[in-house]
Amino acid sequence: MIKSTSHSRAGLRLMAVHAHPDDESSKGAATLARYQAEGADVLVATMTGGERGDVLNPAMDRPEVWADLPRLRRLEMERAREILGVRQEFLGFTDSGLPAAGEPLPADCFAVQPLETASRPLVAAMRAFRPHVVVTYDENGGYPHPDHVKTHQVTMEAFNAAADPDRYPGTGQPWQPLKLYYTRAFSKAYFKAIYEAMTAAGLDSPHGEVLKELEGVEEKWEITSRVECAEWFPTRLRALLAHETQVNPNGPERSCPLEIEQQAWPTEDYHLARSHVSAELPEDDLFAGVVPEA
Numbered sequence: 001m002i003k004s005t006s007h008s009r010a011g012l013r014l015m016a017v018h019a020h021p022d023d024e025s026s027k028g029a030a031t032l033a034r035y036q037a038e039g040a041d042v043l044v045a046t047m048t049g050g051e052r053g054d055v056l057n058p059a060m061d062r063p064e065v066w067a068d069l070p071r072l073r074r075l076e077m078e079r080a081r082e083i084l085g086v087r088q089e090f091l092g093f094t095d096s097g098l099p100a101a102g103e104p105l106p107a108d109c110f111a112v113q114p115l116e117t118a119s120r121p122l123v124a125a126m127r128a129f130r131p132h133v134v135v136t137y138d139e140n141g142g143y144p145h146p147d148h149v150k151t152h153q154v155t156m157e158a159f160n161a162a163a164d165p166d167r168y169p170g171t172g173q174p175w176q177p178l179k180l181y182y183t184r185a186f187s188k189a190y191f192k193a194i195y196e197a198m199t200a201a202g203l204d205s206p207h208g209e210v211l212k213e214l215e216g217v218e219e220k221w222e223i224t225s226r227v228e229c230a231e232w233f234p235t236r237l238r239a240l241l242a243h244e245t246q247v248n249p250n251g252p253e254r255s256c257p258l259e260i261e262q263q264a265w266p267t268e269d270y271h272l273a274r275s276h277v278s279a280e281l282p283e284d285d286l287f288a289g290v291v292p293e294a
Contacts, residue, residue, distance in 0.1 A: 009040035011292030015131035015177070016042070017122065017155045019110075019147035020050040020095060021077035022243035025084075027142065027185045028135060029236040030229035031268045031286070033084045037232070040287070042086040043129050045122060047151050048110045049073060049090060050246075052097030057248045065245060072245055079242035083235060091121040096146045111146035115157055118150060120168055122158040127172030132290045134159055135270065138182040138221055155180070159274060178290055180274040184223050188214050190265050194256050197264035206252040221271040224281045225288075230266035233258055 014035055018024045024032070024044045036042045050073040055061045065072065074090070081088040096109035105112050126134070136155040141148025161167040163176035191207045191214065198205035237258065240247055248254075270286065272279055277289035 007038050009035055009038040009287065012040045012133075012287050012290060013129060013131045014040055014042050014133045014135065014286065015045055015126065015129055017045045017047070017134060017136040017151060019047050019137075019141070019145065019151040020053060021046055021073045021080070022050070022240070022246040023148075024088075025080050025236065025239040025243060027137075027183045028268050028270075029080075029084060029239050030232035031135075031227045032086050033232040033235045033239075034227065034229045035286075036085045041129075042084075043125075043131070044081065044084075044086055044088040045125050046077065046088060046090050047118075047122075047154070048093045048095040048147055050077075050095050052095040052106070052109075053246065054098075055245050057244055057246065059248075060245045069245065073243075076243045076245065080239040083239040083242055089125060091125065093118065093121075096150075098145055105146060109146075111150045113150075115153060116168075119154040119157040119161070120171060122154050123162050123168040124171035126158050126162040126177060127175045130175045132178050132292070133286050134177045134180045135183060135286070136180070138271070138273075140220075142183060142185070176276060178276045179272065179279070179286065181225065181270040181286060182221055182273050184221060184269040184271055187223060187269060188217070188219060189223075190269070193264045194261060197260050198256055201257075201260055203255075203257075203260075206255055221273075223269040224272045225270040225283045225286060226267040227270070227286060228266055228284060229268055230262035233262055 016024055016032060032042050049070055051070040055065055093110035094108050096105050096111040099105055137148050137152045139152050141152055159177055159180050163174045165174045191210045195205045195207035195211060241249055279289050
């Protein structure tokens, strides 16, 4: 049974740690928008600037866009931040790109940094912002991009180290976040629900092919926490489309009408990975059990 909770978020703080601009909009954006609207303070910590990303929107695949991609991705992030109504901070590392098999990672990139070097800015951000809840990826990064995997590693390090006054000196006063979640944005159950809903509505759905690809794939992390946020799906879509170099508005990923998705799967989903408060699962609130300090 999913428990209901109060919708007052005054005094509560959530930090979402992501690898690149656009990740915040494709993984949990409606949750961020909902909590911000309800009075929580929400910060997106973006580990890299997305400098080595691809241009995934055919309409933007032009030489002048590629030449200006680092600046454009920061502008896109600012537009998405404004749409979501949250804070956002770049933590200063350089995108690793996605090398082909056997190709080395760039020497200056985020993924090759020593763990303490890569974690230090995030520890400082946690100590400054003092989040009660932190959201990031599982150890596979959600998918095995080297920056996503590294983001998981540095978030776990920062979550465990931020409260220890002997670790990372010079990065602010110690602070212990209370709960840490992995995003579970694209589960097999989600794809199945969307496929069945589109088919029932007489629409062709590309999600059937996704389900075939996922046959036999074991999902390691169960969904423990479902946040009702269908009301904020339009906000999530606008934030995602603000990343116009990264998102094809006519791509198959956006073939499901919003109203069908809102009915078929009205939540964004998470796995509770760490908690310093009592947590009764399943839950419908990432702040369940958290009491803001006086």
